[in-house]
Amino acid sequence: MLSMKTIDEHRETVLDGISIAAFAGLVLLSLATFTDYGMSWDETGHAIYGDSILQYFEAGMVETAIPNTRHTYGGGYNLAAALFSKLLPHTRITSNHLFTALLGLVGLLGTWRLGRLLGGAAAGLLALLLLATLPAYYGHMFNNPKDLPFAVGYIWVLYYLCRLIQAGPRAPPRLWIALALAIGLGMTVRIGGLLGIAYLAMIMGLQWLAFALRERRVKPALELAGSLALRGVFVTLVAWAIMVLPWPAVHRAPFSLPLQALRGFSKYHHSGYTLFRGEYVSAQQAPWDYLPQYFMVQLPDVLLAVLAIGLLTLIVYLAKPSLRGALWNWRGACVAFLIFAFLFPPSYAIVRRATIYDGLRHFLFVLPPLCVLAALAASKSIRWIAERSKPAAYATTALLGFGVVAVVVEMVQLHPYQYVYFNRMSGGLPAAATQYETEYYAHSFKEVAEKLADRMWEVDRERYLDGSYTVTACGIRDYVWTEHLPPNFVYKTPRWRSERMSVDFYSGYRRNECVDERADLPILLTVERQGVALNVLRDGRPHQKASPGEARQR
Amino acid sequence: MFLCLLVPTLLYIWAVREPPQRWRAAYFDNERMEGLAVVREERDVDHDWSRRDPPTGIPSERFSARWDSCLTLDRTQTVAFQLSSDDGSRLYIDGALVVDNWDQGERAQTRGTDVSLETGEHHLQVEYRQMTGLAFVTLAASLDGKRPRRIPPEHLRSPDGDAQRPCGDVR
Numbered sequence: 075m076l077s078m079k080t081i082d083e084h085r086e087t088v089l090d091g092i093s094i095a096a097f098a099g100l101v102l103l104s105l106a107t108f109t110d111y112g113m114s115w116d117e118t119g120h121a122i123y124g125d126s127i128l129q130y131f132e133a134g135m136v137e138t139a140i141p142n143t144r145h146t147y148g149g150g151y152n153l154a155a156a157l158f159s160k161l162l163p164h165t166r167i168t169s170n171h172l173f174t175a176l177l178g179l180v181g182l183l184g185t186w187r188l189g190r191l192l193g194g195a196a197a198g199l200l201a202l203l204l205l206a207t208l209p210a211y212y213g214h215m216f217n218n219p220k221d222l223p224f225a226v227g228y229i230w231v232l233y234y235l236c237r238l239i240q241a242g243p244r245a246p247p248r249l250w251i252a253l254a255l256a257i258g259l260g261m262t263v264r265i266g267g268l269l270g271i272a273y274l275a276m277i278m279g280l281q282w283l284a285f286a287l288r289e290r291r292v293k294p295a296l297e298l299a300g301s302l303a304l305r306g307v308f309v310t311l312v313a314w315a316i317m318v319l320p321w322p323a324v325h326r327a328p329f330s331l332p333l334q335a336l337r338g339f340s341k342y343h344h345s346g347y348t349l350f351r352g353e354y355v356s357a358q359q360a361p362w363d364y365l366p367q368y369f370m371v372q373l374p375d376v377l378l379a380v381l382a383i384g385l386l387t388l389i390v391y392l393a394k395p396s397l398r399g400a401l402w403n404w405r406g407a408c409v410a411f412l413i414f415a416f417l418f419p420p421s422y423a424i425v426r427r428a429t430i431y432d433g434l435r436h437f438l439f440v441l442p443p444l445c446v447l448a449a450l451a452a453s454k455s456i457r458w459i460a461e462r463s464k465p466a467a468y469a470t471t472a473l474l475g476f477g478v479v480a481v482v483v484e485m486v487q488l489h490p491y492q493y494v495y496f497n498r499m500s501g502g503l504p505a506a507a508t509q510y511e512t513e514y515y516a517h518s519f520k521e522v523a524e525k526l527a528d529r530m531w532e533v534d535r536e537r538y539l540d541g542s543y544t545v546t547a548c549g550i551r552d553y554v555w556t557e558h559l560p561p562n563f564v565y566k567t568p569r570w571r572s573e574r575m576s577v578d579f580y581s582g583y584r585r586n587e588c589v590d591e592r593a594d595l596p597i598l599l600t601v602e603r604q605g606v607a608l609n610v611l612r613d614g615r616p617h618q619k620a621s622p623g624e625a626r627q628r
Numbered sequence: 629m630f631l632c633l634l635v636p637t638l639l640y641i642w643a644v645r646e647p648p649q650r651w652r653a654a655y656f657d658n659e660r661m662e663g664l665a666v667v668r669e670e671r672d673v674d675h676d677w678s679r680r681d682p683p684t685g686i687p688s689e690r691f692s693a694r695w696d697s698c699l700t701l702d703r704t705q706t707v708a709f710q711l712s713s714d715d716g717s718r719l720y721i722d723g724a725l726v727v728d729n730w731d732q733g734e735r736a737q738t739r740g741t742d743v744s745l746e747t748g749e750h751h752l753q754v755e756y757r758q759m760t761g762l763a764f765v766t767l768a769a770s771l772d773g774k775r776p777r778r779i780p781p782e783h784l785r786s787p788d789g790d791a792q793r794p795c796g797d798v799r
Contacts, residue, residue: 101633105637163646163671166679176633183630539708540738542736542738561738561764562710
């Protein structure tokens with residue numbers, strides 16, 4: 075007869091196998107679909123920055139070759155993406171999409187490992203699945219050159235910090251090195267990765283405090299303080315070096331200039347407006363509940379349900395003295411730390427009244443730890459139910475699976491715009507279209523370009539072959555569209571947004587109501603998902619008039 | 629888990645890394661296609677020199693280039709050719725000028741035409757000259773009735789004949 079230990083080991087092996095299979099499937103899916111994704115308006119600048127950094131190193135790091143663009147960002151991601159593009163025959167932007175997708179997969183891997191560390195194979199698998207089916211994460215996984223790489227760095231920092239909590243203050247050297255690398259890689263995307271060092275200081279401080287209170291002797295406490303301080307300095311210096319090396323703009327003053335960039339980011343100014351509950355509000359004066367509300371409407375229903383159960387479980391554990399003890403170990407400390415790592419950044423932004431726009435985009439990095447917390451709650455709950463009733467546990471698992479599959483179905487419907495997902499509780503994308511930011515990143519211009527070119531070839535072959543068309547768009551730079559348009563479409567840049575240019579085709583996406591601009595012109599085609607127009611192309615050629623009722627888009 | 633990520637990625641990079649280079653390119657350091665040329669093999673005629681510099685030794689303004697390749701057709705058909713450029717460009721097929729975009733001035737222009745071609749090999753030659761300002765050239769063709777795109781490499785072969793007969797039996 076098999077012992078309980080053997081059964082548990084077997085179960086863990088099977089679940090790990092499923093995790094590996096699921097992850098391999100995600101890798102293949104990413105490789106098969108990365109060319110479907112359009113360019114976001116953030117990408118070109120970052121690609122140019124990466125190429126400039128590469129040129130700077132090729133030129134022998136001379137000061138005259140320091141890039142004059144995006145100098146407030148560390149250049150690790152950009153340089154790596156520039157080098158990666160050399161391996162592929164694709165366009166620079168398409169190569170970037172694969173590179174960013176691979177990074178996103180590394181983020182999924184970090185989330186799986188953290189879930190597994192804290193809750194075993196079941197929690198690892200659930201964390202992986204919950205993040206992979208989180209449209210806000212997956213939808214940014216191909217064409218977000220800032221927030222997504224930062225989220226990847228963040229989850230690996232949290233993973234190694236939890237390993238540090240597990241190992242205690244006498245953690246082996248390789249763990250400190252891995253932690254330094256993870257923090258450095260986070261900082262090289264954004265100077266805000268310094269948060270990792272702040273977390274490290276906090277954890278080391280608490281570890282020291284716990285030791286000092288337990289030992290109640292001065293000498294060992296002082297020895298530990300010295301040892302921790304040395305390790306902290308080592309991690310900070312290594313991470314700092316990783317951040318500074320690919321960041322040419324700070325080579326002149328590698329300590330003061332990054333801090334100057336940090337101060338600049340903390341006072342980040344964006345004069346635009348953002349759609350919130352049906353009204354455009356200033357990004358600098360967004361209501362306090364802007365972020366909480368976006369979390370409520372953009373996280374899948376199944377994730378919210380699991381988080382609610384997790385919160386309830388935590389309250390029960392904290393309320394019952396008999397259960398409270400179960401939290402008093404390194405795993406409990408990690409869970410507390412992850413809750414903090416999820417809550418602190420958005421709370422700080424709310425309290426500081428930071429500039430906020432584009433929904434959750436700037437806070438993608440708190441989503442992986444949130445999925446780990448949800449996975450821990452779900453696996454714990456299912457195990458608790460299984461101890462009482464096996465059929466009930468199977469039913470709960472099936473319900474959870476159904477919830478995940480329902481999200482996958484919607485992600486397929488939205489492909490390749492998964493990031494415009496809104497949960498069923500909020501009414502989904504159709505209800506959100508006029509209430510919240512949806513297609514704000516301009517991904518849809520790729521599909522517009524391809525549809526327009528196909529249509530003109532079909533109906534206007536002679537001019538298509540031996541002539542050209544003029545195009546313009548609302549609220550974007552020319553490269554967002556021309557990247558995907560054939561060269562016989564000539565982009566005309568408006569001098570100001572509402573300039574009524576005389577062009578053949580006018581396109582608008584959902585940001586800043588661009589979709590409704592030039593409503594006097596008839597609609598030639600739309601990019602639509604779940605009945606919502608993400609991008610509308612209007613026909614400005616002579617003798618084309620809008621028919622009543624087709625001018626405005628939901 | 630890392631292997632799950634690494635192996636398919638490396639296989640993908642290996643599979644796409646070196647696409648066939650079936651265009652012979654010759655770059656000249658003047659706009660008249662005169663003198664010694666920088667010669668190399670290229671994947672297609674699709675260049676935007678505002679994004680990357682011309683080959684080493686070629687200035688970014690006032691230069692010219694010539695590409696040629698052998699197009700193989702397994703049936704007689706009409707092929708739509710389209711040439712976009714800034715500045716001038718022109719396309720010859722089997723020595724005959726079919727798309728003339730040469731004297732359009734210093735602005736972007738697209739020209740194209742349908743050409744009836746018989747089964748077998750045909751010599752394609754594109755000439756380009758850049759004066760100042762924007763610099764790009766793109767050759768597209770429709771072999772399947774769909775809108776013109778880059779010519780698939782399986783239809784092309786690097787020229788291996790002499791100057792008179794670059795594709796062997798073809799003129």
